[in-house]
Amino acid sequence: MENYSRYITAAGRILLSLLFLVSGYFKITHWSAIAGMMASKGMPAVPVLLALAIVLEIGGGLALVFGIRPREVGWLLFLYLIPVTLMFHNFWAYQGMEQTSQMANFLKNVGVMGGLLLVTTTAAASGGERRS
Numbered sequence: 001m002e003n004y005s006r007y008i009t010a011a012g013r014i015l016l017s018l019l020f021l022v023s024g025y026f027k028i029t030h031w032s033a034i035a036g037m038m039a040s041k042g043m044p045a046v047p048v049l050l051a052l053a054i055v056l057e058i059g060g061g062l063a064l065v066f067g068i069r070p071r072e073v074g075w076l077l078f079l080y081l082i083p084v085t086l087m088f089h090n091f092w093a094y095q096g097m098e099q100t101s102q103m104a105n106f107l108k109n110v111g112v113m114g115g116l117l118l119v120t121t122t123a124a125a126s127g128g129e130r131r132s
Contacts, residue, residue: 009122010067016115017064020077024057041087056080064119074119081116085109 027034027050038046056076063073089109091102 012115013064013067013070013119016112016119017061019112020057020061020064024054024061027054027057037088043087053080053084071120074116078113078116078120081109081113085113 031050035046035050038050043049060073060077060080063069064077085106089102089106091099091106094102
């Protein structure tokens with residue numbers, strides 16, 4: 001199994017990156033709807049923050065896929081998900097099915113954050129880290 005660990009680690013990074021790549025693409029293709037949702041949460045400078053989110057998600061997702069600075073990217077995406085998860089998946093503010101849906105998204109993000117922490121610790125050990 002040890003011979004395959006770098007391939008398994010790379011596969012894990014690729015699977016983890018899908019969330020960010022798809023989410024970033026969705027933000028681009030649904031800019032107005034996402035901007036409106038962000039504004040409804042009271043966020044300032046929505047166009048700037050939305051553009052920054054897209055850059056982080058697409059750029060970070062691609063960096064994970066190609067193994068470019070996975071430790072740094074893992075930390076960056078982990079830190080990015082903290083406010084995103086707390087602001088946009090605050091399940092405690094909802095009732096009924098919406099609460100259930102938001103809790104599922106909250107827990108999904110927490111799980112992704114766990115995966116990102118693993119990326120930060122396994123990148124160099126797996127030999128899959130490329131510096132750019």
